[in-house]
Amino acid sequence: MRRRSFNTALALLGAGTLAGCLPTYRAMPDAARVTAPENWREQLAGSAAVDPGWWSSFGDPALSRLVEAALARNSDVLIAVARVDEARAQAELAEAARLPALNGALGVQAGRALTATGISTSRSIQPTLQASWEPDLFGRIRNQVRAAGLQYRATQAERDAAALAVAAGTVQNYVALLALDAQLSITRETVASRNEALRLAQDQARVGYISQLQLTQAQSEYQSVLGAIPELELAVRRQENALRLLAGELPGDVERSTDGRGGFAALRLPPVPAVLPSQLLARRPDIAQRELLLAASDVNLALRRQAFLPQVSLSAQLGSLFVNALDYDPVTVWSLGGSVLAPLFTGGRLSAQYEAAASQRDQAAFAYRRSVLTAFSEVENALAGVPRLAEQVDHATQRRDILTRSLGYAHDRYQAGYASYLEELDAQRNLYQVELSLVTLRRTQVENLIGLYRALGGGWMAW
Numbered sequence: 481m482r483r484r485s486f487n488t489a490l491a492l493l494g495a496g497t498l499a500g501c502l503p504t505y506r507a508m509p510d511a512a513r514v515t516a517p518e519n520w521r522e523q524l525a526g527s528a529a530v531d532p533g534w535w536s537s538f539g540d541p542a543l544s545r546l547v548e549a550a551l552a553r554n555s556d557v558l559i560a561v562a563r564v565d566e567a568r569a570q571a572e573l574a575e576a577a578r579l580p581a582l583n584g585a586l587g588v589q590a591g592r593a594l595t596a597t598g599i600s601t602s603r604s605i606q607p608t609l610q611a612s613w614e615p616d617l618f619g620r621i622r623n624q625v626r627a628a629g630l631q632y633r634a635t636q637a638e639r640d641a642a643a644l645a646v647a648a649g650t651v652q653n654y655v656a657l658l659a660l661d662a663q664l665s666i667t668r669e670t671v672a673s674r675n676e677a678l679r680l681a682q683d684q685a686r687v688g689y690i691s692q693l694q695l696t697q698a699q700s701e702y703q704s705v706l707g708a709i710p711e712l713e714l715a716v717r718r719q720e721n722a723l724r725l726l727a728g729e730l731p732g733d734v735e736r737s738t739d740g741r742g743g744f745a746a747l748r749l750p751p752v753p754a755v756l757p758s759q760l761l762a763r764r765p766d767i768a769q770r771e772l773l774l775a776a777s778d779v780n781l782a783l784r785r786q787a788f789l790p791q792v793s794l795s796a797q798l799g800s801l802f803v804n805a806l807d808y809d810p811v812t813v814w815s816l817g818g819s820v821l822a823p824l825f826t827g828g829r830l831s832a833q834y835e836a837a838a839s840q841r842d843q844a845a846f847a848y849r850r851s852v853l854t855a856f857s858e859v860e861n862a863l864a865g866v867p868r869l870a871e872q873v874d875h876a877t878q879r880r881d882i883l884t885r886s887l888g889y890a891h892d893r894y895q896a897g898y899a900s901y902l903e904e905l906d907a908q909r910n911l912y913q914v915e916l917s918l919v920t921l922r923r924t925q926v927e928n929l930i931g932l933y934r935a936l937g938g939g940w941m942a943w
Contacts, residue, residue, distance in 0.1 A: 502788050503831065506781070506838045512845035514852045516757045522863035528751035530763065532939030535651045537750035542737040543654050546727060550650045553728030557646055560639035567628075567635040574628035577621050580613035585799075606813070608799030618789045623779050630776035637769035644765060648934040650726050652927055655747065657719040657734060659923040662744040664712040666915050667705060674702045674908065681901060694901040701905055705912065744919065750929055752866055755936050757856065763937030764855050770848040777837070777844040784837040787830050790822035855935065862932035869925040876918045883911040 531537070535547050551557060587606040592599065616622055678698050685695040721731040736743050761767055795817050800810035823830060890907040893899035933939075 502785055503834050505785065506841075508778075508845050509842055512842065512849045514849045516761060516852075517856070518757065520757060520863055521860050522866075524752050524863055524866060528753045530753045530755060530933060530936050530939045534750060534933045534939055535647060537748065538651070539746070539748040540654075540737045540743075542735045543651065546654060546723065546734070547647050547650045549727040549729075550646050551643055554646045554726060555728055556642050557639070558728075560635070560642040564632070564635045564639050567632040571625070571628040571632045574621075574625045577614070577624065578616065580611055583610045584608070585610055603804055605802040606799055608797055608813070610795070610797050612793065612795045614791065614793050617792055618786055620783060620786045620789070620791070623783050623786065627776050627779040627783065630772050630779065634769050634772035634776065637765045637772060640765035641769060644934060644938040646726060647938065648930055650723065652930050653719060653723050653726060654734075655744075655923060655926050655930070657716065657723060658736065658744040658747065659919050660712060660716045660719055661736070661739055662741045662919045663916050664709065664716060665741040666912070666919070667708050667712060670705050670908075670912050671702070671709065674698075674705060677904075677908070678702050684901075690901050694905075697902060698905055701909060744922070747926060749926065750933065752863075752929075753933070753936055755859075757859075760855055760859065760936065761852065763939075764851075764935075765937065767848070767851050767855055770844070770851045774841070774844040774848045777841040781834070781837045781841045784830075784834040787833065788823060790820050792818065792820050794818045858935035859932070862928055862935050865925075865928040866932070869921070869928055873918070873921050873925055876914065876921050880911070880914050880918055883907065883914055887911050 533544075536544050585608045587608070588604070589606075590601075590603045592601045594600075614621065681690060681695055681698045684690045685692060720734040723734050724731050738746050755763065761771075795815075797813075797815045799813050801813055802810050887904070887907040890899065890904040894901055894904045
């Protein structure tokens with residue numbers, strides 16, 4: 481009894497000695513910490529919530545169907561889903577290490593040998609059950625399970641981040657497609673009006689009412705606008721193919737709720753959401769992913785620290801031995817054992833692995849800080865764009881209305897003989913350019929709101 485107590489005390493003393501050799505825990509660097517501001521720099525009177533299906537607020541059913549198709553079939557989203565499945569299996573594998581392992585073995589042997597009594601033939605069969613188990617004395621297996629669980633949750637956040645990026649990209653590309661449709665419609669209408677004006681100019685040039693210089697300039701302006709049509713048609717075709725690729729489909733036509741100028745003009749601008757800076761950290765899946773990866777790297781650091789401690793393993797074996805015939809009485813064989821694996825000298829390998837894990841944890845901390853700072857910057861930029869882009873659209877709309885009236889005045893002056901045809905051509909050119917620019921500006925305004933919803937996490941919430 482005294483000897484058993486002595487051996488137990490000796491084992492505990494050895495474990496305590498090894499525990500005293502553990503490296504000092506290295507805390508996270510202070511430079512990696514980041515605190516959310518109390519308020520946004522750009523204060524807007526927003527009151528709407530960030531709905532997970534925020535793209536439906538544009539009021540375009542075709543857009544909603546396109547986003548749903550992209551979320552279901554996009555290759556990046558499907559890859560992210562497969563990574564979640566892989567991480568789930570890895571977490572189950574780590575959890576299985578808590579339980580003992582039980583294996584069955586069957587040994588069969590036959591032999592023929594020359595003995596003192598003659599030739600001897602022997603046959604033996606030995607079925608055996610083998611069990612092994614590693615008691616988690618120092619929490620190593622528990623930390624492995626925790627690290628695998630954090631990695632699993634990080635892949636879920638990565639999947640949600642991929643889905644958010646695909647949804648925002650689909651909406652942005654669809655809006656760009658409608659903007660191209662609107663510009664193409666404006667260009668075709670301009671071609672039709674200039675074609676009629678050119679026909680009148682040709683008639684007037686034949687009778688000498690206008691000069692050949694004015695006629696050639698009118699012809700040049702007409703060809704310039706006419707040449708923009710195939711350029712815009714090519715851009716539309718490529719935009720459709722890009723949207724089909726996002727939806728995981730082959731190139732082809734893209735359904736619109738309304739074509740031409742009407743589709744782009746019918747888009748409703750979603751309301752500006754109201755989110756506090758502190759709420760952003762819980763809304764963005766990329767921030768959640770970085771936070772989970774940071775926690776997992778911290779657990780991996782603890783695992784590397786626990787590598788300095790011994791590992792205990794228990795094993796048991798139970799079986800029967802049948803020799804020469806199955807009807808003989810079998811011999812029961814068994815064994816019980818245990819082992820302790822303690823690192824005594826590794827040439828600095830464990831220390832180097834611990835330092836490498838600490839550096840990886842620090843990298844994860846700085847990556848988390850970068851994600852948070854990037855998120856706040858993206859939201860601030862999008863918020864700053866909301867009122868300023870609305871102001872630019874308002875000024876451009878007023879300029880278009882002014883140029884429309886200016887074209888009417890130029891046409892009346894030309895018809896009355898007070899001005900040359902070049903004055904009307906110049907007014908037509910200015911109106912056409914400002915109409916195209918207004919569509920581009922409105923597209924930028926809508927894309928800024930898309931960027932705001934994406935920067936705010938697009939309605940995603942961590943569980």
